[in-house]
Amino acid sequence: MFISVITLFLVYAVVFFLFKEYEFSQLKNFEDDFDWQMLCFFIIVLIFLVVLLYGYAKRMDKRITNEQAEKELKVRRQLTQNISHELKTPVASILGYMDTIIENPDIPEEMRNQFISRSRFQAQRLSSLLQDLSLLNRLDYASDIFKKETVNLSKIISEVDLATAFALQGKNMTFNNLLPKDKDILIFGDPSLLYSIFHNLIDNAIKYAGEGTSISLSAQETGVFWNFTLSDNGAGVSEEHLPRIFERFYRVDKGRSRIMGGSGLGLAIVKHAIQYHQGDISIHRNANGGLRFDFSLIKDS
Ligand code: ADP
Numbered sequence: 101m102f103i104s105v106i107t108l109f110l111v112y113a114v115v116f117f118l119f120k121e122y123e124f125s126q127l128k129n130f131e132d133d134f135d136w137q138m139l140c141f142f143i144i145v146l147i148f149l150v151v152l153l154y155g156y157a158k159r160m161d162k163r164i165t166n167e168q169a170e171k172e173l174k175v176r177r178q179l180t181q182n183i184s185h186e187l188k189t190p191v192a193s194i195l196g197y198m199d200t201i202i203e204n205p206d207i208p209e210e211m212r213n214q215f216i217s218r219s220r221f222q223a224q225r226l227s228s229l230l231q232d233l234s235l236l237n238r239l240d241y242a243s244d245i246f247k248k249e250t251v252n253l254s255k256i257i258s259e260v261d262l263a264t265a266f267a268l269q270g271k272n273m274t275f276n277n278l279l280p281k282d283k284d285i286l287i288f289g290d291p292s293l294l295y296s297i298f299h300n301l302i303d304n305a306i307k308y309a310g311e312g313t314s315i316s317l318s319a320q321e322t323g324v325f326w327n328f329t330l331s332d333n334g335a336g337v338s339e340e341h342l343p344r345i346f347e348r349f350y351r352v353d354k355g356r357s358r359i360m361g362g363s364g365l366g367l368a369i370v371k372h373a374i375q376y377h378q379g380d381i382s383i384h385r386n387a388n389g390g391l392r393f394d395f396s397l398i399k400d401s
Contacts (some may be wrong), residue, residue: 182349186364190222196367197222225361230364235296236348239372246290246376250400253285253326254292257317260298267306275302276316285319285326286400293373294397300366301330301393307360309334309390324399325379331392336385345383346371370395 197215201207207215238245257277268275279285287294298317305315313334320327336366337345337352344350349364351357357364370393374381386392 127185183233184205186349187226189358190226190229193222194219194226201299221361225358225363228361229363229365232363232369235369236365236372239293239369239376243376246293247288248288251285251287251289251294253319254279254286256291256294256298259295260302263299264302264306267303269309271306272312273306273309274314276314278316278318280319287326287377288400289377289397293376297370297373297395297397299331300370304366305330305332305334305391307362308356313390321399322396324401325396326399327394327396329392329394331386331390332385333388333390336390339385342383342385348382 105220164330185328197219201212201215257279261275261277264275267272301317305313309315309332313332315330315332317328317330319329341350341352345352346367350360350367351364371381374395374397378398381393384392
């Protein structure tokens with residue numbers, strides 16, 4: 101920008117010196133006698149300005165592209181670091197337990213069984229992390245492999261209900277299904293992604309809301325969308341975490357999430373899966389504590 105202004109100033113100075121002797125009173129009426137010298141001068145200045153502006157716009161374009169590429173590279177590097185960190189922990193634990201068992205054949209049976217079951221838990225964590233990573237990767241780069249069809253959401257919800265019933269009971273929690281009973285909720289989408297959205301949100305509420313709390317799910321029809329609200333009256337999270345909660349690997353309490361078997365990718369998957377269905381999601385803190393997720397999904401037309 102600075103260089104462009106200086107160049108413009110210099111050109112102006114040169115033109116001023118070249119034309120300072122020019123007698124402006126010589127300008128004649130256009131119809132009488134056309135002043136070619138003046139016209140040439142304006143055309144040259146115009147061409148120069150266009151070239152200058154074009155060069156400046158190109159330079160700005162390049163700078164923005166470079167800045168964007170740098171930002172993307174930084175995000176990708178951070179993501180790779182996070183992935184390798186997340187993989188390292190369970191792999192190191194499994195190796196540690198296995199080495200202890202192999203190197204100590206006389207280890208008491210009870211301890212050996214404990215090490216084996218801990219290894220199994222870590223292997224499970226690894227497996228769900230890889231599954232989540234693969235799902236996010238497909239959403240990012242190969243979303244055309246998902247196939248949209250008419251999906252009855254009641255069927256998806258009852259599948260999620262069945263899959264989470266045991267954990268829900270274990271925490272003495274209740275799930276209030278407030279979806280309209282008089283009407284089918286039909287979504288134009290991918291059944292496995294729709295399952296992931298509801299399963300992740302309900303599973304999170306069961307993991308983090310706390311003993312004896314309740315979860316409720318309601319829906320309203322607005323234009324071409326179904327708007328859902330999934331809410332719990334649990335512990336919630338403090339305000340400062342809300343803007344980053346959908347980021348990959350962002351956790352409020354890292355230790356707690358890992359103990360619960362979380363990959364830190366659940367809400368990122370939820371957000372991307374909702375966007376795949378042309379919807380959006382926002383998170384809010386309930387007045388009574390707990391979290392509320394408002395999200396939309398495109399209706400089947
Ligand atoms: P994770 O694998 O850790 O569960 P998520 O992306 O699913 O990762 O969630 C990110 C974080 O958001 C969790 O670690 C948890 O701290 C917080 N969180 C998500 N849902 C709830 C909820 N219903 N109540 C309280 N905290 C929640």
